[in-house]
Amino acid sequence: MIQIRDMQMTDAEAINLINTDSLGYDISIEITKKQMERLLINPDHHIIFVAEEEEIVVGYVHAELYEALYSEPMLNVLALAINQNYQQRGIGKQLMQRIEQVASERNLIAVRLNSGETRLGAHKFYESIGYSSDKNQKRFLKII
Template sequence: MGQVIRPYQAGDEQGIWQLNTEVLGYAFPYEDTVTKLATLAQDPQHRILVAEVHQQVVGYIHGTQYDVLYAPSYKDIMGLAVAEAYQHRGLGRALLAGIEAWGKETGAAGVRLVSGAERLAAHAFYEGCGYQRKKGQVNFRKTW
């Protein structure tokens, strides 16, 4: 298939923005996505990997350091998306494996993630990759 999992690089912004919009359903402006990627890519607490097929970005994962006062350090998956036409080909598993490897390299106790209650197919995917449900949560937000 000619697939490659690699670190994010300049030029991947359009593909990541499209995945956020079309796969994850987030209407976040392209210009803001570009700015965020430029900032987070320079931060060693973040890791952004892309899945590329024939020089086209068809998936990505964003992991970050997760530290709290009541648990060991983990890596936290902030976003994972694979274009619908490329799902069920191992790209999502390969992207997860990239963040898992980073976690092992840096001494993290594991990888955690939060997935929307309505994303039942994603839940089945994560469970198939060895992730276990830990608890239900309610997400609160205050914006200004």
């Protein structure tokens, strides 16, 4: 049975592995731990839940409070990732429902997210749980 709970520092290795295997972000465990420490100190801005089965972390969702001058506040999902061995079991849906519950509890107007253009399976998943794409855009990045 899947349990959804707040992320803890003891989850770092599992999160790092999921980021590498499921999302393709191969960063060091040290960076994962450093980022977790920074993000966990501000639970009003960063909301991070893990999905656990039999005390094994099998997925996570990370959202942040999205506040802009052109919109009412909402939550912005930065990552949703499930261990490849646990996909297609409704875990992503449970994690997204928990984020939606937080948004509702905080009286926020929506949950938004971006998904890479090539992640067609993810797009189908988000559509299946009620999300729709409302625009096309490009991301620009400048390494400093």
